[in-house]
Amino acid sequence: MSAVPAVHTLSTGAEWSFDLLDTYDRAIREIAVGEFKLDCYPNQIEVIASEQMLDAYASLGLPIGYAHWSFGKEFIRNEHLYRKGHQGLAYEIVINSNPCIAYLMEENTMAMQALVIAHACYGHNSFFKGNYLFRQWTDADAIIDYMVFAKKYVMQCEQRFGEEAVEEVLDSCHALMSHGVDRYHHPAPLSVEDEQRRHIEREKHAWKQFDDIWRTLPKKDAGPDQRRRERQFPPEPQENLLYFVEKHSPKLEPWQAEIVRIVRKMAQYFYPQGQTKVMNEGWATFWHYTLLHRLFDKGLVDSGFMLEVLSAHTNVIAQRGYDQRGYGGLNPYALGFAMFTDLRRICEHPTAEDRQWFPEFAGGDWQKVLDFAMRNYKDESFIGQYLSPKLIRDFHLFAVADHESDDKLVIDAIHNEHGYRKLRRLLAAQYNRDNQIPDIQIVNYNRRGDRSLTLRHRQHRGRPLNEATEEVLKHLHRLWGFNVRLVTVDDADKELGVREVRAA
């Protein structure tokens, strides 16, 4: 950091004002958008008090949401921890919407506000706008309006059908939330016109291809296998349980189905966030670090400002070792920041090792490489693609294998030549959604018989379901109204066990 003598700093001291916020925002924008070409939504910066920050925590960071006791629980937990001083509040909350809403706490000093503006309004903001998962799955323009609708709709239902009836549906939906997301886009259904056109085209085609000889071929008897397949519904297993319930539940009232839909939409909105935690935080942290350093280099802020920023920054990216107190896994901020910083280093100052591992971009244009990575990856693939041996060494990573058949834990790989690839593969797998969320799909809805629903759980490497499974099945049963069966199979489709909830 080369200290240019401060010619004209934007401000001195810790106090902030709305004018200063604006000044800093302009200065940071000039660097972020002007120099580094970050592509952002417009920003809406809102200054709030700490109680309001607690409020925002509880509703999953959304500024508005329907009423439910679980949000109250979250609120009470945070409030208690905060009041007792066990836990500080986050400096900011940022919402993936257009305009991108960022909350700043009034207690922050000017330096912290600038850090938050750089982090949220330019870091997260550009990530929301650029990353393919967010582009694919969230509609930044509509989310706030949709939540306003959801809140109103749930409230109206409560008035018409009673709070308890609504709460029951919401409870059940929340239990199934992690299994209420689409992971792949379905083709949009054809309109009637298109369908008709296609039908005519096919007939024409058949007409042209007509050859009477085919009629003379003896027909193969449709075996029992095929007949069974014809009866099978859904024809393919469905992994979006909430979607299936919403569309096909025999017992749900229309308003209940609409509530299922609301929860499903919310789950879908949060789906990208869960899969880009490392990247998203890493990206935002990398940019606040880079932008504020640039601010300092231009002489717009003094070293007191910078010291405060750096002290906060080092707190955020602190990574404890596995055997240290308070270890809670890999810190996504630390890992993400290290990876983006490392990418820049590989571009700017590549070593022989880097050239061997990353021949495609070692020594390339770092801005382009980072931008490409941000746009086209999620945590799992990002780590699988870009985690360098240097970082594995820096973090002293090691892998532990915990196998059912072995009564001891085994160290699988450590940070040496032999272990790099394996560690990278294992760490990437750790961020694979299948590793956290069991594979449970709807395989059969007995439409003509007892209307029972059959789910299949395919065990992921012999890992059983947790204790709450029975409870969740009861919730599903409540939404479905008829018998619900969960069949557990192993990797080879061998049946291992059945759980069933029968209608009373």
Added chain:
Amino acid sequence: MSIIIDRRLNDRNKNAVNRSRFLRRYKEQIQHSVDEMVTKRSITDMERGGTVNIPLKDISEPSFRHGPGGDNESVHPGNRSFSEGDRLPRPPSGGGGQGGQGQGDGEDDFTFSLSREEFMNLFFDDLELPRLARTVLGDVREFKWRRAGYTPSGVPSNLSVLRSLRNASARRIAVSAAVRRELAEVEQQLVRAPDPELELRATELRKRLDAVPFLDDIDLRFRNRVREPQPMARAAMFCLMDVSASMTEDKKDLAKRFFTLLYLFLSRKYERVDLIFVRHTDNAQEVDEETFFYGTQSGGTIVLSALKLTDEIIEARYSPSTWNLYCAQVSDGDAFGADPEKSRAFLQDRLLPQLRYFAYVEIPDEPEHLGSLAHAYARIDDQRFAMKSVTERGEIFPVLRELFSKETA
């Protein structure tokens, strides 16, 4: 361009609904904690929030997740001494170092704080207190509207016509003084010698006089009223309890709630409430609260001794002319020989005339069975006297109902 908005003045209690729903849903568990607090706290200290613990497993939200077991690898930072192929014993908690999903440090209980209002509501719920009584108790202080001069703004119904017109007239005089003076001069000159220019000037001045409005916004005055806390008197509350061996812990707990309720009511009404605890077996003693509820003493039962002691204390320290006296008595109803009849006579003739209210609660061993004291007391016919046989918490309030309804009306 960024928009910067100050939202600090927005609604701060967005989660009040969610919070109250949570409390409603887990009322049973929370009530349990509240019960414990009631037992531990002193009567005068009842009115504040508290910390509640709920077992974490009771409030967890279920979802499909992997349980422990099966094959699993996890990557951790900070290796110091491990080499590939090292074998380690499993940590005792099972599952081994799971992939760091930040499950926290395994708290067993969900702990949070109840506010004063929430605590009191749960306390009242337990006593099945009716709404009206709750509002009486919920009000921190009583206020009275008092006139406090006049203000330049207010609602039309508070408009003071006299003041407003007086202001208007003063303004008119002040504003038009200079004009009128000039007009007078001009008119005088005109009388002496008519002059068309002066004539013109006079018309202009008259026009300006006419333009002064009769009533202007700034003249308006409204009667002002302010809410003022009412001056409050002082009260003394006598708690009388039979502490002979037949009064079990459960009965004492019930008694404590009864005394607390009366105390809360009185502390709303009066600036200062003195509590006097009188316990008795076959003789009466004045004791402190701790001894009153938790001290043990054995002996027979002579109710009259307590009433007499109360009378003596009133005589010595609490003159009925300067104190509002309230008395609450709890007993299991056992009284022997001539004692009940003597007590009734003493209460009716000597004590009651000095008191604002006397409430008697009997906690019998079997419900519906009236003790001999209750039989004797039943003959007292006085507005200031109330009695009830109580076996459950919900039955306490009716004893005080008359007192509450009378005082709120």
